[in-house]
Amino acid sequence: MIPERPDNSFCMAELARTSGEWLRGDGPESDIVISSRVRLARNVAGFAFVTRASADARFQIVQIVKSAIQHEIQNRPVHHVNLESLSALDGQMLMERQLISRELARGDGPRAVAISEGERHSVMINEEDHLRIQVLHSGFALDDCWMECDALDDQIEEAVPFAFHPQLGYLTACPTNVGTGIRVSVMVHLPALRLTREIQKVHQAAQKINLAVRGLYGEGSQAMGDFYQISNQVTLGKSEQQLITEVKEVVSNIIGWERRVRDLLVRDKRAELHDQVARAFGVLTSARSISSEETMHLLSSLRMGIQQGLIDNLDLATVNELFIHTQPAHLQTLHGEPLETAERNNVRANYLRKRLNSSSLG
Amino acid sequence: MKKCRRCTKPATLHVTEIREGEAAIVHLCDTCAKEYLEQRPDDTPPTIGSDLASKLDELIGAVHSPASCPNCGISFNEFRDSGRFGCSQDYPEFLAELLPLLENIHEGVEHKGKRPRSTVVGTQEQGQLIQLRNAQRNAIEQEDYETAARLRDEIVAIENAVREEKPKKTRKKKKPAAPE
Numbered sequence: 001m002i003p004e005r006p007d008n009s010f011c012m013a014e015l016a017r018t019s020g021e022w023l024r025g026d027g028p029e030s031d032i033v034i035s036s037r038v039r040l041a042r043n044v045a046g047f048a049f050v051t052r053a054s055a056d057a058r059f060q061i062v063q064i065v066k067s068a069i070q071h072e073i074q075n076r077p078v079h080h081v082n083l084e085s086l087s088a089l090d091g092q093m094l095m096e097r098q099l100i101s102r103e104l105a106r107g108d109g110p111r112a113v114a115i116s117e118g119e120r121h122s123v124m125i126n127e128e129d130h131l132r133i134q135v136l137h138s139g140f141a142l143d144d145c146w147m148e149c150d151a152l153d154d155q156i157e158e159a160v161p162f163a164f165h166p167q168l169g170y171l172t173a174c175p176t177n178v179g180t181g182i183r184v185s186v187m188v189h190l191p192a193l194r195l196t197r198e199i200q201k202v203h204q205a206a207q208k209i210n211l212a213v214r215g216l217y218g219e220g221s222q223a224m225g226d227f228y229q230i231s232n233q234v235t236l237g238k239s240e241q242q243l244i245t246e247v248k249e250v251v252s253n254i255i256g257w258e259r260r261v262r263d264l265l266v267r268d269k270r271a272e273l274h275d276q277v278a279r280a281f282g283v284l285t286s287a288r289s290i291s292s293e294e295t296m297h298l299l300s301s302l303r304m305g306i307q308q309g310l311i312d313n314l315d316l317a318t319v320n321e322l323f324i325h326t327q328p329a330h331l332q333t334l335h336g337e338p339l340e341t342a343e344r345n346n347v348r349a350n351y352l353r354k355r356l357n358s359s360s361l362g
Numbered sequence: 363m364k365k366c367r368r369c370t371k372p373a374t375l376h377v378t379e380i381r382e383g384e385a386a387i388v389h390l391c392d393t394c395a396k397e398y399l400e401q402r403p404d405d406t407p408p409t410i411g412s413d414l415a416s417k418l419d420e421l422i423g424a425v426h427s428p429a430s431c432p433n434c435g436i437s438f439n440e441f442r443d444s445g446r447f448g449c450s451q452d453y454p455e456f457l458a459e460l461l462p463l464l465e466n467i468h469e470g471v472e473h474k475g476k477r478p479r480s481t482v483v484g485t486q487e488q489g490q491l492i493q494l495r496n497a498q499r500n501a502i503e504q505e506d507y508e509t510a511a512r513l514r515d516e517i518v519a520i521e522n523a524v525r526e527e528k529p530k531k532t533r534k535k536k537k538p539a540a541p542e
Contacts, residue, residue, distance in 0.1 A: 043450060045450065046487070046488050046491030046492060046495075046521070047495070048434045048449040049446070049448055051444075051446055052435075052448035052449060054495075161478070163450035164477070165450075165453055165473075167471070167473060168453055168464075168471070169475060169477075170473075171450040173446045173447055174445055175447070175460065178453070179468065179475065180475035180476065182475070210469075233467075234468050236464060236472075236473060237468045237469035237470025237471065238470075238474055239474045239475040242474075
C-alpha cells in the first residue's frame with residue numbers, strides 16, 4: 001500500500017541543534033578523515049528518467065520508494081521529508097548537513113528524502129536519478145559504508161525493480177554513473193598540505209588514476225576550510241569492491257603524507273604554527289562579526305591545533321560541529337529567524353564566542 | 363579517460379599531428395574536433411582535415427538526427443547537448459553511438475559489479491511501461507477517461523507479470539530439507 005504524502009513532521013529546528021553521527025570526530029583516522037561515504041544511483045524500471053518524467057510519474061516514484069523503505073532502515077527509524085513543501089532554508093540546511101545535494105534542494109516538483117535516525121543513511125528521491133542511496137560514516141570507514149549501502153539497496157530492490165542492462169549494469173540518467181552507479185568518497189582535512197602548497201600534488205596524483213578531488217560540497221564547490229573530497233569517477237568496468245579499494249589506497253597515502261608534513265611543521269616551525277593557531281583562536285573567540293568563509297578558514301587552523309596538542313579543552317566533535325552550525329542555514333535556524341548577511345555575521349561571531357569560551361590555548 | 367584538450371568534455375577524436383617531423387597526439391571532443399578540423403586559412407587548399415569536418419557533419423547528421431527514442435523522444439544530439447538521457451531505453455537505443463563515449467570515460471564497457479537479485483524487467487517491458495504511462499497521461503489531459511482506464515489496466519497487467527517473475531531472495535541460502 002502506498003502511504004500518504006509526506007508531511008515533514010521531521011522537526012528542522014530540532015535537527016539544527018544536533019549533529020549527525022558522521023561529525024562525531026571518531027572512527028579510524030579521524031584526525032584527518034572527517035567522513036566516508038558511499039552512494040548508489042538507481043532508477044525505477046518502467047519510468048522515464050527524472051528530466052523526462054511527468055510530475056505525476058515523479059509523484060508515483062516518490063510513493064513507490066517511500067513504500068519500499070517504510071519506517072525503518074537497518075533498525076533505525078526513518079524520517080521522510082517532502083522537499084516540495086519544504087522551505088528553501090530547510091532545504092539548504094539538509095544540504096549543509098550533507099544529507100541532500102544542491103540539485104535536490106533547489107530542484108522543483110515531487111521530490112523527497114528519507115533520512116535514518118543519526119543521519120547515517122539517506123535516500124534522495126528524484127534527484128538526477130530516481131534514487132540516490134547514501135551511507136555516511138565518521139572517519140575512514142568505507143567498508144562499513146559499502147556493507148550498509150549494499151544492504152539498503154537490497155532492501156529497496158525487494159520492492160522496486162531497478163533499470164538494469166545485462167552489459168551496462170544499472171542505468172542512470174548520466175552515463176558517467178552507469179554500471180555500478182557507485183560514488184565512493186572520503187572527506188579529508190589537509191591543512192598542512194595546503195599550507196606547504198603540496199596540495200597541488202594531491203590533485204595530480206588523484207587525477208592520474210581517475211579520482212576526483214573536490215571541495216566540501218562536491219562538484220563545483222571550493223575547498224573551504226581545507227576540506228577535500230576524494231572520489232572515484234569511473235563506475236563501469238570495475239566492481240564496487242575494486243573501486244573502493246582504489247580510493248582506500250589513495251586516501252591512505254594522502255593521510256600518511258598529511259601526517260608527515262604536520263610532524264615536520266611541528267618540528268621545524270612550531271613557533272609559526274603555534275602563532276597561526278593562537279591567532280585563529282583569538283579571532284574566533286573575540287570577533288564581533290565574521291563571515292562563513294573566514295570562520296571555515298580559522299576553524300581549520302583550530303582543528304589542526306587540537307591534533308598537534310596546541311589547544312586544551314576542545315574536542316574534535318565540537319570543531320566539526322562548528323563547521324556545520326556556522327553555515328548560513330544552520331545559523332538562521334538556530335537563531336530562530338531569517339537573517340541578512342550582516343546580521344548573520346554578528347550572530348555567527350556571538351555563537352562562536354559562546355561555544356569556544358571554555359577552551360584555552362595550550 | 364582522456365579529456366578534450368580545449369574543454370572538459372570527454373575526448374572522442376584523437377588526432378595525430380605531424381609538425382616538422384614530430385608526431386603529437388591531440389585529444390578532442392566532438393564539438394571541438396569539428397572546430398579544429400575547420401581551422402585553416404582561406405587561401406590554403408582543402409586538407410584532409412577540412413574534408414573530414416564536412417564528413418563528420420554528414421556522419422553526425424546521417425547517424426544521429428533521424429533517430430530518436432520511441433519511448434521518451436530524446437535524440438542522440440539532444441543527449442549530447444544536455445548530457446542526460448531521457449529513459450533507460452536510450453541505452454540500448456543509442457548503444458552504437460554510446461560505446462565509444464563509455465570507453466573514454468570508464469574502464470571498459472562491461473558491467474562488473476553487483477546485479478539485482480530479482481529477475482530484471484526486460485528492456486522491452488520497461489519501454490512499454492514508459493509508453494503506456496505517457497499515453498495514459500495524454501488520455502487524462504484530453505479527458506478521455508475510458509482510454510485512460512484501459513491503459514491503467516494494461517500497466518497493472520505488465521507490473522503484475524513482472525512481479526510474478528520475481529524469485530524471492532535468491533541470494534539467501536536455502537534451508538536444508540527437513541528430515542523425513
